[in-house]
Amino acid sequence: MKKFFILVLAISCGMVLYWGNSHWKERTVLSTEATARQETNKPAAPAEEQQVTDKRIDIDKFQKISVNWPADAKRRFEQTLLEGIPYKILLAGSSALGSNENGWAFAAKKELEETFGKGAIEVDIQVFDGTSMEFSNKDKVSEMIAAEADLIVLEPFTLQDNSFVRIEDSHAHITNWISAVKEKNPDTVFILQPPNPIYDANYYLVQIEELEKFAETNDIPYLNHWTAWPSTNSEELIPYLDAENEIPNEKGHELWSEYVTDFFVSN
Incomplete structure (x- = not known):
């Protein structure tokens, strides 16, 4: 049991x-x-987390590709890189910059942000369709100040001023804008550049020559992209401009964009 x-x-x-x-x-x-x-x-991870290609440039690489940068701009960029904040570039000027993604400014913005990394650089664009006097009278410089840019590449409406604003007055406006910006943002660096060339130009050539002299006299870096275009007295220039011979067409924007990009990113 x-x-x-x-x-x-x-x-x-x-x-x-x-x-x-x-x-x-x-x-x-x-x-x-x-x-x-x-x-x-x-839920899928945010696009920012999935992107592994948006890496910030390092100082060693920056030093290799920034040989054309003004010294003050280079120092400021390295500082922002170490601080982990974006370096701000403003491309400002007339409608010659382009008003859509086919414009040279938009193409340059995309290329620069991809090269340096969106976390390291931000490129803004401001377009104004008018003369330098109108720009001043409408206090558009306040928008330039508000951008708080570390570097401003300015195309100062030289072609729009043709026959409307005297050369010396145009230069006075540029001086006032730079002073106004630096009063609020003392470390901002300016680079001047001319508008696009036009075919069979006359007095406009004098304006451009005087603009370059003005930049040299005032120790302002001058981005002379005209060296990349065909001569103004050559018919080879015509295919780069619109039908009115005033602003770049798609081919002209591409040429201008490549020049600006090559200036900021040296190989």
Whole structure:
């Protein structure tokens, strides 16, 4: 009789162990399936987290490709890089910059931000369709100040001023804008550049020559992209301009964009 009770107890223990093991396996399977469902339904990571190509440029690479940069601009960029804040560039000027993604300014912005990394550099664009006098009268320089740019590449409406604003007055406006910006942002660096060339130009050539002299006299870096264009007295220039011979067409914007990009990114 005693052996019988021992046998029953052994069988009971075995059944309890079997049931407990089966229950544990079932719970494990259910937990695994639940976890899998959670992972499947988890929202996708933000695009910023998925992007691994948006890496900030390092100082060593920057020093290699920035040989054309003004010294003050280079020092400021290295400072912002170490501080982990974006270096701000403003491309400002007339409608010759382009008013859409086909414009040279937009193409240059895209290229620079991709090269340096969006976390290291930000490029803004400001376009004004008018003369330098109108720009001053409408206090558009306040928008330039508000950009808080570390570097401003300015095309100062020289072609729009043709026959409307005297050269010396045009230069006075430029001086006032630079002073106004530096009063609020003393470390801002300016680079001047001319508008696009036009075919069979006359007095406009005098304006451009005087603009370059003005930049040299006032120790302002001058981005002379005209060296990349065909001569103004050559018909080879015509395919780079619109039908009115006033602003660049798609081909002209591409040429201008490449020159500006090559200036900031030397190979």
